[in-house]
Amino acid sequence: MRRARLLVFNAALGPLDYRVPEHMAVEPGSIVIAPLGPRQVLGIVWEPDRLEAGDVPEHKLRPLLEVLPVPPLSAPLRRLIEWTADYYCASPAAVARMALGSTAALRGGGTTTEYRLTGEEPARLTPQRAAAMDALHGEQATIRELAEKAGVSEGVLRGMVGAGLLEPVTVDLDRPYPKANPSHAAPDLSADQQAAADAFVAAVREGGFQPFLLDGVTGSGKTECYFEAMAEALAQRRQVLILLPEIALTENFLRRFEARFGVAPVLWHSSLKSSERRRAWRAIVSGDAQVVVGARSALFMPYARLGLIVVDEAHEVSFKQDDGVRYNARDVAVIRAKFEGIPVVLASATPALESMQLAEAGVYRKIALPARFGGAELPAIEVVDLRIEQPERQHWLSPRLVKAMKDRLLKGEQSLLFLNRRGYAPLTLCRHCGHRFQCPNCTAWLVEHRLSRRLACHHCGHEVPVPEACPECATPECMVACGPGVERIADEVTERFPEARVALVTSDTLNTPAKINEFVEAAENKLIDVIVGTQLVTKGYHFPELTLVGVIDADLGLEGGDLRAGERTYQQIAQVAGRAGRGEKPGEVLIQTRHPTAPVIAALAAGDRDAFYSAETESRRDAGAPPFGRWAAIIVSSEDEAEAREAARAIGGVRPLLPDVAILGPAPAPMALLRGRYRYRLLINARRSAELQKAIRDWLGPLRFPQGVRIGIDIDPYSFV
Numbered sequence: 046m047r048r049a050r051l052l053v054f055n056a057a058l059g060p061l062d063y064r065v066p067e068h069m070a071v072e073p074g075s076i077v078i079a080p081l082g083p084r085q086v087l088g089i090v091w092e093p094d095r096l097e098a099g100d101v102p103e104h105k106l107r108p109l110l111e112v113l114p115v116p117p118l119s120a121p122l123r124r125l126i127e128w129t130a131d132y133y134c135a136s137p138a139a140v141a142r143m144a145l146g147s148t149a150a151l152r153g154g155g156t157t158t159e160y161r162l163t164g165e166e167p168a169r170l171t172p173q174r175a176a177a178m179d180a181l182h183g184e185q186a187t188i189r190e191l192a193e194k195a196g197v198s199e200g201v202l203r204g205m206v207g208a209g210l211l212e213p214v215t216v217d218l219d220r221p222y223p224k225a226n227p228s229h230a231a232p233d234l235s236a237d238q239q240a241a242a243d244a245f246v247a248a249v250r251e252g253g254f255q256p257f258l259l260d261g262v263t264g265s266g267k268t269e270c271y272f273e274a275m276a277e278a279l280a281q282r283r284q285v286l287i288l289l290p291e292i293a294l295t296e297n298f299l300r301r302f303e304a305r306f307g308v309a310p311v312l313w314h315s316s317l318k319s320s321e322r323r324r325a326w327r328a329i330v331s332g333d334a335q336v337v338v339g340a341r342s343a344l345f346m347p348y349a350r351l352g353l354i355v356v357d358e359a360h361e362v363s364f365k366q367d368d369g370v371r372y373n374a375r376d377v378a379v380i381r382a383k384f385e386g387i388p389v390v391l392a393s394a395t396p397a398l399e400s401m402q403l404a405e406a407g408v409y410r411k412i413a414l415p416a417r418f419g420g421a422e423l424p425a426i427e428v429v430d431l432r433i434e435q436p437e438r439q440h441w442l443s444p445r446l447v448k449a450m451k452d453r454l455l456k457g458e459q460s461l462l463f464l465n466r467r468g469y470a471p472l473t474l475c476r477h478c479g480h481r482f483q484c485p486n487c488t489a490w491l492v493e494h495r496l497s498r499r500l501a502c503h504h505c506g507h508e509v510p511v512p513e514a515c516p517e518c519a520t521p522e523c524m525v526a527c528g529p530g531v532e533r534i535a536d537e538v539t540e541r542f543p544e545a546r547v548a549l550v551t552s553d554t555l556n557t558p559a560k561i562n563e564f565v566e567a568a569e570n571k572l573i574d575v576i577v578g579t580q581l582v583t584k585g586y587h588f589p590e591l592t593l594v595g596v597i598d599a600d601l602g603l604e605g606g607d608l609r610a611g612e613r614t615y616q617q618i619a620q621v622a623g624r625a626g627r628g629e630k631p632g633e634v635l636i637q638t639r640h641p642t643a644p645v646i647a648a649l650a651a652g653d654r655d656a657f658y659s660a661e662t663e664s665r666r667d668a669g670a671p672p673f674g675r676w677a678a679i680i681v682s683s684e685d686e687a688e689a690r691e692a693a694r695a696i697g698g699v700r701p702l703l704p705d706v707a708i709l710g711p712a713p714a715p716m717a718l719l720r721g722r723y724r725y726r727l728l729i730n731a732r733r734s735a736e737l738q739k740a741i742r743d744w745l746g747p748l749r750f751p752q753g754v755r756i757g758i759d760i761d762p763y764s765f766v
């Protein structure tokens with residue numbers, strides 16, 4: 046009799062054994078359906094010697110029901126899943142789920158039905174139908190997706206189908222993607238670029254694992270270099286994966302890719318429509334998708350013939366996933382390349398300290414682009430000491446920054462003001478009684494958004510309209526805004542320069558591909574004078590007429606629960622500074638701060654990157670912080686505060702005593718309440734040599750908790766909220 050061991054998609058269960066029926070063919074990696082009690086469960090066939098399962102006698106085994114019509118997950122991908130689960134203390138099933146992406150796609154290709162407006166415009170409409178008509182112009186998707194988009198019920202839309210206002214369209218899920226042309230518009234590279242490109246191309250040609258750190262200053266033309274490696278991979282009929290930190294950046298990338306290769310790449314991210322997801326997943330699996338661009342979730346896809354991975358803006362914190370499987374896509378990308386036996390390129394102008402360290406140790410091959418492309422100079426950076434050069438009351442732009450902006454407006458050049466805070470003001474209170482608006486679900490103030498006239502929590506999404514009177518003392522119109530967000534800065538710009546054309550760039554305003562494109566085009570065509578934006582606008586963009594960057598509050602990132610605050614502040618400011626002077630005209634950067642002598646600010650002002658990295662390296666070494674020591678966090682949460690506290694205390698009570706591991710806490714988390722859950726944390730600091738994951742598994746493994754308690758393990762955490 047044949048047995049198969051399954052990794053089953055059920056969070057509560059470990060691997061299970063099944064019987065393989067006579068006529069059924071399975072191999073490791075096969076995706077199958079199996080019976081589970083009265084229900085069915087999805088599973089992946091695994092090598093029995095690599096996954097432990099309970100010992101079930103042969104006669105008790107139930108037969109597998111079906112093998113799904115998709116290729117088995119490859120051995121390198123199975124090893125990646127095991128590695129990720131092991132390293133991040135996650136369940137293998139939770140990791141494997143990320144490889145399946147679209148469950149619908151497993152059922153095969155063929156066709157699906159979507160709906161769109163017919164163009165019929167009846168004279169009379171119910172308000173709901175009218176709203177739907179307005180919202181659905183140019184849209185085509187499933188009824189459920191359209192309903193969500195239009196904010197009406199599915200019933201309303203079905204009624205509209207009946208009335209001939211919406212019509213079904215058959216979508217072919219297996220239609221091929223247009224093919225990229227490797228020599229569509231090959232650029233003339235500078236000597237430095239050519240050397241970098243040659244190294245990558247050779248690595249793709251030779252095959253085999255080779256990790257690169259492409260360390261090039263802002264505007265050095267890193268993209269063009271790795272495009273050459275992609276062209277080589279395409280010529281060899283291998284697939285390429287490009288990881289970007291945010292969906293917002295994919296639009297910009299798409300335009301450049303199209304210019305170079307003649308067609309759009311295949312996109313993979315969380316906001317694809319279901320038919321796009323199915324089509325993309327199937328093309329990834331069949332090898333038809335040549336180049337896949339995506340956020341971190343694209344990393345675990347079952348590529349048929351992966352030949353190259355590029356992680357762009359590799360230093361970005363958003364590669365770290367902070368819920369579910371808490372993995373860092375930058376690190377896992379290198380591991381995937383290793384298992385696949387292919388090159389991987391980490392590209393950045395401000396590499397993570399960890400990556401620099403690995404390059405220095407010779408683990409990564411460092412390729413440097415020390416100068417900007419086309420002879421552009423790096424911008425001049427100056428510090429504005431806000432204690433001396435004070436902005437006016439209730440204003441945030443220092444006189445020097447205002448003067449510099451005025452100068453740009455007169456010359457017809459562009460300015461960019463950076464403040465990493467969405468909304469109008471981070472705190473709103475009642476002038477009369479001091480009442481502060483707090484989120485009911487989180488330890489956080491509600492942030493006023495004037496554009497949408499709402500108070501919003503940036504952690505859980507809770508929103509209320511701005512009330513007319515104080516809910517505490519009932520005084521009407523008594524609310525005062527404290528501190529600035531980008532909306533308030535944009536107001537100040539308009540107040541000072543009424544004629545200036547101001548663009549506000551945040552995830553609130555640039556939330557669709559169309560809006561992003563509109564912004565990029567307007568900026569390129571000089572229809573914008575001043576850009577006011579959050580971190581969204583700090584990287585990736587290239588506007589030749591932008592010659593002034595103002596950092597409104599450089600100290601902001603140094604507060605709060607970020608374990609790498611210094612590094613992150615350095616990266617963010619260096620990146621945003623890097624948007625200035627990318628064309629022919631020189632750039633200028635003004636950094637407003639109250640701590641001009643803080644090492645990060647001083648290093649930025651001196652343009653001395655090495656000084657920053659070596660100072661940061663030394664302080665990390667002293668603190669036993671990564672990359673010299675290791676961190677992990679245990680986050681205990683429950684909707685019941687006493688339950689969370691008890692569970693955290695129970696964990697703390699049986700902490701292991703290990704010579705090379707220090708355990709701090711439990712203590713209430715800085716975000717003691719998040720999305721309605723009370724949170725406690727323990728922080729573990731270990732020597733590099735310590736078997737950290739094993740220690741945590743041995744420690745937590747035997748413990749049992751009430752159902753409402755969740756235990757999160759965060760290996761190499763980035764945030765300490």
Ligand SMILES: Nc1ncnc2c1ncn2[C@@H]1O[C@H](COP(=O)(O)OP(=O)(O)OP(=O)(O)O)[C@@H](O)[C@H]1O
Binds near residue numbers: 238268623
């Ligand atoms: N060989 C080349 N030929 C023509 N244009 C080039 C070449 N190399 C780079 N460029 C142009 O120079 C500009 C800067 O390049 P790119 O955006 O790739 O820099 P980058 O290194 O990614 O910078 P950042 O890290 O700041 O985003 C782009 O407009 C790009 O098209």
Ligand SMILES: [Zn+2]
Binds near residue numbers: 484489507
């Ligand atoms: Zn909240």
